[in-house]
Amino acid sequence: MPSHNQVRKRSQLAFRSFLAMLVLCGLYQFFHLSPCMMRSEERVSGYFSTPTDSTDEPLCPLYDKVEFKDPDSSVYILHDDEFKNKSVSRLSRAIQIPTWIDDEGSDFTKFTKFHEYLETEFQRVFDAANVFKVNTYGIVLEFKGSNSSLKPAMFTAHQDTVPPGDPQKWDKGPFSGYYDGTRVYGRGASDCKNLLIGLLESMDYLLVKGFKPERTIIFAFGFDEESSGKYGASHISKFLLEKYGPNSLYHIIDEGFGVFMELQNKNFAMLATGEKGYLDLGIEVLQPGGHSSIAPDHTAIGTISKLISRYEDRLYNPILVNVNPTLNTLQCIAEYADIEKSLKKDILRAHFDEKSNERVIQLLLDDTNTKYNVLTTHAADIINGGDKANALPQNVTALINHRIAHGNDFDTIMDRITGIATGVAKEHGMGLIVEEEILIEPTLAGSINIKAIYKLPVAPITPINDEIWASLAGHYRTFYEDITYPEKFEDDVLVVSAGIMTGNTDTRHYWDLTDHIFRGQPGFTPMTSGVHGINEYIDADSHLHIVAFYYNYILSIS
Structure with missing residues (x-):
């Protein structure tokens, strides 16, 4: 008979595998509290709650089902072959129109x-809406x-996609919109023309049924989400404000x-x-030029390399705070x-018991699939410098990207990099x-300059203890x-939980419009769906979930 420790170890392996599936699906990050992060007297509301062993109230309550106003129409959307074929055709033709963008210098005229x-x-949808073209290519549809x-x-999606990569590596063309009877293939099939077309389809069918809302419904479609939304969602946000x-x-x-x-x-x-926070940190090393035959002990390239190496050698401490939605996922x-x-007990005590919190942290740190999802991460992604073999580099730059966990902030990062840079x-x-x-005053030997190039705080947390969450x-x-x-x-129920979005979406620009922002859509996304990779696809049935769900959800709330 296996020992208690063997049973626990097997359970932990299964649990880590379970969480790894979540990570690989791109849905959630897990961040945890280490006791070395702050002294006990510094723990405030949001980090640990009052200790309690009460089991009267579940940490993950079930919410009452909401009766659909027109359930037969959702069933029709999901199962009618004629509707499915038309829906697939609409998505396929949307994929066939390339709308990919680069980070800089994109040609947005292709969106015309x-x-x-x-x-x-x-046409029926656009005729029924007040249509606003924001910054030329952003689309806002207002159904008054x-x-x-x-x-x-408000419901949002983005029109743009990432570039296709090498078309020769695709089994089907990246802009073919090919349908094999089960899946629709092509760039944007699952990120996220499926959502954009699905929303329009749901509204189209609502209008066929004579939809006249009491609550105003807004569709907002940006056009540069894949490069931070500075021309699309940023302008749409200002327009809506x-x-x-x-x-x-x-x-x-x-x-x-x-x-x-x-x-x-x-x-x-x-x-x-x-959502996690975001910081692009720029580092510049300036040194006098000269001939490489009389080089100093460390050139600008060597200096910046030492700084980056020392910075990468120190991982950030893992942290799990009560304000992190991931805690709800675990619960x-x-x-x-x-x-x-015993593992269940640790998770259910992790919001107030330090030792339980530590054990949940360690569980995730022990697995390479989840290790880097329990930390504020840093990645040196770009480095430039040097002109020729016999000339000393005078100006060397690097960019380090960070994704910031709940419980950390910009000061956490600036304090760390400043301390290391001071030593160098x-x-x-x-x-x-x-x-x-x-x-430190610049010298004849040069200087190190550090500056935040782009930063985004950890996103505000949407509450899950109110009527809006309960309704959804x-x-x-x-x-x-x-x-x-x-x-x-x-003999079962659907458990609905909160979680963290691994990447940043266009919602980064919409924080001032509402405290209630959700990221997720009806359907299922297999790990093999090829988002941002080759052979991107969406299951046709999953696409129909979007249409069928939003048809009744919009009907219900409006």
Whole structure:
């Protein structure tokens, strides 16, 4: 008979595998609290709660199902062959119009053809909406409600895609929109023309049924999400703030991976209610030039290399705080999935018990699939410098990208890099300038300059203890338990939990419009779906989930 430790180890391996699936799906990050991060007297609300062993209230409650107003139409959308073929055709033709962009210098005129397609294919939708073209290529569709006391609800997607890469590596052409009877292939099939077309299809069918909303419904489609949204969503946000004002929207639901997941014989729906922070840090080393035959002990390239190497040698401390939505993900897993008892106990105590928190941290750190998802990460991605073999480099630059965990912030990073850079500067007799503040005066040997190039705080957390979350969770329960997979739920329920979006979406620009921002969409996203890679695809059935769910959800809330 295996020992208790062997049983726990096997359970931990299964649990790490389970969490790795979440990570590989791109849905969630896990960040954890280390006792060395702060002294006990510095722990404040949001880090640990008052200790309690009470089991009266679940940490991951189930929400009452919400009755659909027109369930038969959702069933029709999911199962009618004629509707499915038309839906697949609409998505396929959208994929066939390239709308990929680069980080800089993109030609946005290509979006004109895409707009023409949308306006022709969904003429009924555009005719029913107040149409606004924001910064030329951003699309805002306003379906005006009759009750001005109801806050508008917004749904978003983006028109752009990443570049296709080498078309020769695709089994089907990246812009073929090929349908094999099960899947639709091509760039944007799952990120995220499927969502954009699905929203338009749901509204088109609502209008066929005579839809007249009380609540204003807004569709917002940016065009440069893949390069931070500075021309698209950024301008759309300013437009909406001027039109409606701050905190004026009921909610925003944006892209994300398909919410439906079957894990360890349990069905979950996971919606991201937060995003990691982001920081691009620029480092510049300036040194006098000269002939390489009389080189100093360390050239500018050697100096910056030493700084980067020392910085990379020190990983950030893992951290799990109560404000992190990932804690809700873990709690839902522990309360409903079949895991070993002591592990379950640790997870359910991790929000107030330091030792339990440490053990949950270690569980994730021990696995390479989850190790880097429990930390604020740093990655030296770009380095430039040097002109020729016999000339000393005078100006060498590097860019280090960071994804910031809840519980860390910009100061966490600036303090770390400043401390390391100070040591290097003193060793080499150089100056140090951080964020334009002179910490060590530049010398004849040169200087090290550090500056934040682009930064985004950790996203505000969407609450999950109010009617908006309960309504959305209840709609998902009804959709999957009663409409989509009734055979799966004869003796089961759908568990809806919060989580973290691994990447940043266009919602980074919409924080001032509402406190309720969700990232995720109906359907399922297999790990093999090729998002940002080759052979990107979407299951046709998964695409129909978008149309069928939003048809009744929009009908219900408006």
